[in-house]
Structure formats: C-alpha cells, structure tokens
Amino acid sequence: xxLFQIGNEKITIQVDSMGAELKSLKKVDTGVEFMWDADPAFxxxxxxxxxxxxxxxxxxxxxxxxxxxxxxxxxxxxxMEFQLKSQTDKGIWFSLASNEETLRxxxxxxxxELGYELQESxxxxxxxxxxxxxxxxxxxxxxxxxxxxxxxxDTKQTDYMLRFDTPKEVISSVIQGGLVSDRxxxxxxxxxxxxxxxxxxxQDALVIENDQAHQVSLIKPDGRPYLTVDFDAPLFxxxxxxxxxxxxxxxxxxxxxxxxxxxxxxxxxxxxxRHLSAGACFEASxxxxx
Numbered sequence: 001x002x003l004f005q006i007g008n009e010k011i012t013i014q015v016d017s018m019g020a021e022l023k024s025l026k027k028v029d030t031g032v033e034f035m036w037d038a039d040p041a042f043x044x045x046x047x048x049x050x051x052x053x054x055x056x057x058x059x060x061x062x063x064x065x066x067x068x069x070x071x072x073x074x075x076x077x078x079x080m081e082f083q084l085k086s087q088t089d090k091g092i093w094f095s096l097a098s099n100e101e102t103l104r105x106x107x108x109x110x111x112x113e114l115g116y117e118l119q120e121s122x123x124x125x126x127x128x129x130x131x132x133x134x135x136x137x138x139x140x141x142x143x144x145x146x147x148x149x150x151x152x153x154d155t156k157q158t159d160y161m162l163r164f165d166t167p168k169e170v171i172s173s174v175i176q177g178g179l180v181s182d183r184x185x186x187x188x189x190x191x192x193x194x195x196x197x198x199x200x201x202x203q204d205a206l207v208i209e210n211d212q213a214h215q216v217s218l219i220k221p222d223g224r225p226y227l228t229v230d231f232d233a234p235l236f237x238x239x240x241x242x243x244x245x246x247x248x249x250x251x252x253x254x255x256x257x258x259x260x261x262x263x264x265x266x267x268x269x270x271x272x273x274r275h276l277s278a279g280a281c282f283e284a285s286x287x288x289x290x
Contacts, residue, residue, distance in 0.1 A: 001081060006092055010121045011290065020082040020094035020114040022047040022145065025123060027290060034227055034290050036146035036248035043241055043248070046146055048078035049114055049127070052106050052139035054272075055258025056178040064107060064267040071105055073178070073258075074144070077112060091117040109133040126285040131276040138268045138275055140256020142237075143286055147218060147227055149196070149240075149249040155221055157247060161193045162238065163225060165215035170194070175204040180260040193219060198245070205239035205250075207257060209272075216251045229253070231286035235272060253286040 001018040007028065014024035023046050025034045038046045053075035061070045080102075082094035093115040098108070108131070115126040125145075131137040150157050164170055167189065174183040185203070187194050200206075211234050217225035231253035239250040256272045263270070274282055 002084075004084065004087065004092055006087065006089060006116070006118065008089065008118050008120070011118060011123070013116060013118070013123055015092060015094070015116060017082050017084060017094060019048055019078040019080065020096070021045070021049070021078065022116065022123070022125070025288065025290065027121070032151070034147055034151070034288075036148060042244055042246040043146065045078070045144070048074065048144050049112075050074040050140070050142035050144055050252075050254070050256075051077040051112055051129075052108070052110070052141070054140040054142040054254050054256035058179060058259040058261070058263050062267040062270070063265075069105065069107070069267075074142075075140075076102065076105055082114065085113065089118075091115060108137045108139070110137065110139070122287050122289040124285055124287050127283065129274075129276065129282040131278060131280050134278045136275060136277055138270075138273055140254070140270070140273050141282075141284070142233070142252055142254035142256060144237075144250055144252050145229070145288065146248040146250045148247065149218055150247060151218075151226055152220065157196055157240075157245070157249075158198055159221040160196050161219040162196060162249070163191075163193045163217040163219050164189060164213040165192065166213045167192055170206075170208050170212050172206040172208050175207060175258070176261065178204075179258055179263075180207065182261070196249070201240050201242045204242055205237040205252075207235065207237055209235040209257070211235075218249060218251075226290065228289045229286060230289070232284065233286065255284060 005014045056073040061068045082096045085093040085095045096112045098110045111130040113128040117124040172185045173180045217228040229251040233253035237252040
C-alpha cells in the first residue's frame with residue numbers, strides 16, 4: 001500500500017492505494033481537513049468504494065446460477081490493493097482487475113477503475129466498471145465518504161444541518177438488522193434543511209431512494225454550507241454510527257443497496273443493481289465541493 005498526493009492552488013487530496021480510498025481533502029489557504037481520520041474507536045475507514053455490493057445481503061449470501069455465495073457487507077474492493085494507472089497534477093487513476101481470489105467470491109470477470117479529478121475547489125470521484133467477458137455481468141457500486149462534523153472548534157454535531165436540493169421532505173427506507181424493512185420514515189425539511197439530532201441515526205443509515213435529491217450539503221451553525229456532494233445516482237445514504245456521537249457524517253451516492261427483509265430473488269434480481277452486457281462499460285461520478 002502507498003499514499004499518493006495531488007493538489008492545485010485550492011485543494012490537496014491524498015489517496016491510499018489500498019482500496020483506492022480518499023484519505024484526505026484539505027483547503028490550501030486554511031489547511032482545514034474535511035475527511036474523517038478513520039479513528040477505529042468510531043469507524044476505521046474514511047471513504048471506501050462499495051463494490052460489487054452496496055449494503056448487506058439477506059443471510060449474508062446471494063444466489064447465482066443455482067449456487068449460494070457468501071459476501072460481507074459492501075463487497076471486497078475496499079480491502080484490496082489497487083494499481084496506480086496514471087497520475088498528473090489534475091487527477092489520479094487506480095485499477096483493480098478480477099483474479100482467482102475475487103472469482104471465488106464473485107463469479108464475474110471485471111475491471112474496476114477509480115479516479116479523482118481536481119477542478120478548482122472540487123474533487124470529482126469517478127468510477128468505471130468494464131465487463132471483459134463474453135457473458136452478462138451484474139454488480140452494485142457506491143461511495144461511502146465520511147466528512148468531519150463538527151468541523152469548527154467549540155461546536156457540536158447537533159449545531160449543524162443537512163441541506164438537500166428538494167424543498168419539503170425526504171423519505172427514507174427504514175433499516176432493521178442491516179436490511180430494508182417495509183417501513184418508511186418521513187423527514188420534513190425547512191428551506192431544504194434537516195437538523196442533525198442526537199437520534200437521527202438511531203435506526204442506522206437514512207436510505208433515500210427514487211431520485212428524491214441529487215445534492216446534499218453540510219451546513220455550519222451560521223447557516224452556511226462548508227461541503228457539498230453532488231451526484232446523479234438514483235439513491236443515497238446518510239450515515240453516522242448509531243449511538244456513538246461519532247464526529248463525522250457520511251453522504252453516500254449509490255447504485256445499489258442492501259437487500260429487503262423479504263427478498264427471495266437471485267443476484268441478478270437485486271433492486272437497484274446494474275447490468276453490463278459482454279464488453280460493455282459503466283461510468284458514473286460524484287463531486288465533493290469545499
């Protein structure tokens with residue numbers, strides 16, 4: 001594993017080759033760090049890529065071609081060493097290809113490429129998934145970046161808010177035991193904002209589906225945003241570890257999610273999963289602006 005750094009006149013980032021994980025995002029003029037520091041007392045990760053699974057599986061396994069395959073939450077790519085593909089002052093790319101180890105867990109050939117491009121005060125996180133085989137491929141992919149909250153001294157997390165690019169409410173699927181239940185939670189918004197309370201994550205992540213929003217900002221106590229995530233993904237998660245008062249909030253664009261509690265289908269039938277025909281490529285991205 002190795003740590004790589006790139007920067008411009010506005011921001012610098014550091015990326016670990018293990019998982020191609022974004023570990024640091026700082027403003028040049030202030031030196032302020034925006035990423036969570038992976039303190040294992042709360043959560044040992046900073047911004048893992050979720051591939052080929054987002055969330056968890058019912059009974060910890062999936063069915064494919066008449067067989068059951070175990071897979072842990074969020075897949076395996078976050079715990080694998082990526083290869084550096086290219087590096088410039090403006091961007092950096094890493095790649096991970098299927099091998100004997102991955103094929104035992106996930107019977108599809110793949111090439112996963114993960115890139116970071118700097119544009120002024122914005123990091124564009126890019127995914128590219130290629131199916132090199134002569135048969136269909138099914139997968140999910142998502143981001144899990146964790147951002148410092150609170151970010152100002154002498155403030156607490158409950159002084160902050162989340163702002164969405166939708167005015168009235170967001171509706172979350174309720175998670176129970178790591179699976180989507182049949183219940184929904186409605187969160188009314190005031191001018192697009194939701195106050196972060198000490199109990200917001202008591203039932204785990206907020207799972208907001210069906211293109212309800214495509215921009216989420218973290219708002220300081222004075223009402224100004226200090227970080228914004230933009231994405232095209234059809235669903236996303238908002239998370240901080242329940243009951244820990246952890247000083248970070250995750251804003252997670254997803255193409256996929258955990259199984260529903262009553263799901264009985266195959267890997268190919270999982271909701272929000274992606275399909276690639278032979279030789280095809282899937283590309284997506286999200287943006288972090290500070």
